[in-house]
Amino acid sequence: METPADRHIDGAISQELLKQLAYNEKMSELGRISAGVVHELNAPLSVIISASQLIMREADVPEFVREMVARISSEALRLSHMTRGLLNFSSQEETESGGEADVNLTVGFVLDFLDYEAARRGVTLLRKLDYHLPVVEVGANLLKQVLLNIIMNALQAMEQDGGSLMVETLAPEPGKVSIVIADTGPGIPAAALTKIFNPYFTTKKPGEGTGLGLFVTKTLVENLGGSIGVRSTEGEGTTFTVTFVVEG
Template sequence: MKTLADKHNNDNINEELLKQMAYNEKMAELGRISSGVVHELNAPLSVITSAAQLILREKEVPEFVREMVGRIRSEAQRLSQLTRGLLNFSRQDEATEETDINLAVEFILDFLLYEAAKRGVTVLRNLDYHLQAIRMDGNLLKQILLNIIMNSLQAMEDGGGRLLVETSANSEGEVQIVIADTGPGIPEDVQKRIFEPYFTTKKPGEGTGLGLFVTKTLVENMGGRIEVRSRRNRGTSFTVTFVVKDAE
């Protein structure tokens, strides 16, 4: 027989589910709209890039103008690459393919550059560019990285922190991604619960408590594992490990 406490807990869970469903629908609609926005952005970016190239071909352009136009072209190309990456990231279809771990890391770090900057967080990269590509859904990997890195950035709201992302191969030949921050750390009793659904230490409205739960589920569904190490006032590190599978 259900008690009043059980009923209260079920009501809370149902309310959280409804909130999450509404949020997911909002984000899905935003994704559909943003694809059109990205296409609209790519058109002027292409014009800017082409115009900059034409100017740079002129022989009598002053050096300081050439330098400024070169920077304009470089930034336009960077934005164009980012928008194309966002279009690819927003796809809903599954695509298992040879995935370069480092490219996925670099895309997410570039995507979150503003989030890090507004918190005064220094982002460091130590990537092993000799790593073997892995057959997996690259977009799911980006989602995993986005969840963990955003979580680390939110832990350093006070600013002045550092975020280090490393990629490497361990002694078993597995590929590892380590995301370490210098945030306040996670209390030991909380560490045991961070992967539970709906568990969150964030303020109301700042989190659903599903981010790390979804992250762990995705990692394990992809044949990997995720571990966390943390000490109070010494920061937190997440290690994601994937087995390198031979191409089919």
């Protein structure tokens, strides 16, 4: 028999779900608008880069002007890479589990994309990649989303004290490919470690997280035929390991 307490719990969950759906819809609309803005930014950035390169080819340009133009070109290239990355993430292609992904290229793309976010938090991004690994049978954009969720979680946890984050790719055994994401952050309390993949569970302050990021990440990985594990020590850091089976 349903009790008033049960109805209260169901109502609370429904309200939370409604809030999350409304937020997701808002972010989806914002994403569509942003994709158009980003696309428009690429044209002037291309003109700036081309003009800068033409100026630097001139023989009679003073050295101080050449250095300034080189800086302009470098910053325009950086922004161009960032906007292309945003367009790539906003693409609706590869939303199914099918397709292939080179884990090293995907890791490199995500780390380059998050370089600014890491730098402003005082976090050094490191990579240790095995370039002999086979491709994995997963959609590249879904794999990017998995890595983005895990790494952004780590960066947010390290916001106060900085540190480093290492992403390593390896074959732990024949027929498997793993991506290991290890940070030197504050770690996860033992009591919370068994709950971090539960929906709506979060250790963040109210308003800073939905508690769905790692739940969605685990669901995505398992839907792609993989597995995800975590180990953590308070005060030392956290390590996530994502593993996929590959065809022999």
